[in-house]
Amino acid sequence: QQQVKQSPQSLIVQKGGISIINCAYENTAFDYFPWYQQFPGKGPALLIAIRPDVSEKKEGRFTISFNKSAKQFSLHIMDSQPGDSATYFCAASKGGGGNKLTFGTGTQLKVEL
Amino acid sequence: DAGVIQSPRHEVTEMGQEVTLRCKPISGHNSLFWYRQTMMRGLELLIYFNNNVPIDDSGMPEDRFSAKMPNASFSTLKIQPSEPRDSAVYFCASRPGTSGGEQFFGPGTRLTVL
Numbered sequence: 001q002q003q004v005k006q007s008p009q010s011l012i013v014q015k016g017g018i019s020i021i022n023c024a025y026e027n028t029a030f031d032y033f034p035w036y037q038q039f040p041g042k043g044p045a046l047l048i049a050i051r052p053d054v055s056e057k058k059e060g061r062f063t064i065s066f067n068k069s070a071k072q073f074s075l076h077i078m079d080s081q082p083g084d085s086a087t088y089f090c091a092a093s094k095g096g097g098g099n100k101l102t103f104g105t106g107t108q109l110k111v112e113l
Numbered sequence: 114d115a116g117v118i119q120s121p122r123h124e125v126t127e128m129g130q131e132v133t134l135r136c137k138p139i140s141g142h143n144s145l146f147w148y149r150q151t152m153m154r155g156l157e158l159l160i161y162f163n164n165n166v167p168i169d170d171s172g173m174p175e176d177r178f179s180a181k182m183p184n185a186s187f188s189t190l191k192i193q194p195s196e197p198r199d200s201a202v203y204f205c206a207s208r209p210g211t212s213g214g215e216q217f218f219g220p221g222t223r224l225t226v227l
Contacts, residue, residue: 032213043117043204043218044156089156099144099212100169103156 003027004092006104013111019077021107023090026071030092034101035064035075038087047088048075080111115139117219119205125225131193134222137186138207146206146216147180147190156204162188163211195226 005024013019023033034049050057050064050073057064063076077084090104118137126132138145146161160170165182173180177196182188192199202223206216 034215041220043206043221045218046215049215095212099161100158101216102158105155 003030003102004090004104006090006107008107009105010108011110013077013080013109015080015082015111015113017080017111019075019080019084019109019111021075021088021090021109022072023074023092023104024070024072025092027092027094027102028071029094030102031095032093033064033066033073034091035062036089036091036103038089038106044089077109080109082111082113085110117205117207117217119203119219119222121222122220123223123225125227126195127227128196129194130226131191132195132199132224132226134190134192134203134205134224136188136190136205136219138188138205139209139217140186142207142209142217143185143211144208144216145182145188146208147188148204148206148218150202150204150221151200159190192224195224197226200224200226 003026007022035047036044037047038044048059048062050066052068055066061078066073087106087108089106091101093101120135144163147159150156159172160180162182180190202221204218204221206218208216
């Protein structure tokens with residue numbers, strides 16, 4: 001049973017544009033929602049994370065929007081750059097600690113010049 | 114800062130052989146995680162340890178898989194006997210605390226079972 005659904009599977013954005021990746025979860029006990037960035041041949045790296053007590057978190061060009069009632073959260077990449085081209089994974093866990101992360105299926109982002 | 118170290122980076126073996134993957138977590142980190150990544154199933158948590166003790170192994174596929182953490186600086190994931198469907202990238206991650214915080218991933222081991 002897939003508990004975190006991620007879309008789109010792939011995304012092409014022009015340089016300077018906004019990249020938007022969406023995730024939806026089923027388990028209302030989830031209380032920690034990180035996004036990971038993975039480059040080819042590398043392990044995932046934490047990009048940004050949010051807890052459900054806030055609706056938005058921004059770090060530089062990266063913003064998480066969180067909608068608790070809809071059980072959805074999204075990653076926005078402003079002013080997308082070619083260096084942002086990577087695979088992005090949303091994830092969720094419960095217990096506040098991010099122990100057992102359930103990952104989405106990933107979005108392959110390509111930022112074109 | 115060396116980060117999480119995994120070895121080997123690539124492993125090709127034949128069905129039925131024993132495979133051992135190794136991980137050295139970041140010094141001072143108290144939690145260690147083993148993940149498997151495939152195209153079909155994405156990233157899946159196999160097992161994690163807190164202070165060298167296995168906490169949750171519910172993600173381990175079957176008895177052919179076993180993981181150990183004999184000390185704070187070393188962990189192994191063993192598959193015996195290996196099967197073609199075990200082909201995947203296996204990641205090890207470590208975390209400073211035992212109840213939350215960022216997980217730092219290693220570069221992964223790409224396993225191919227022929």
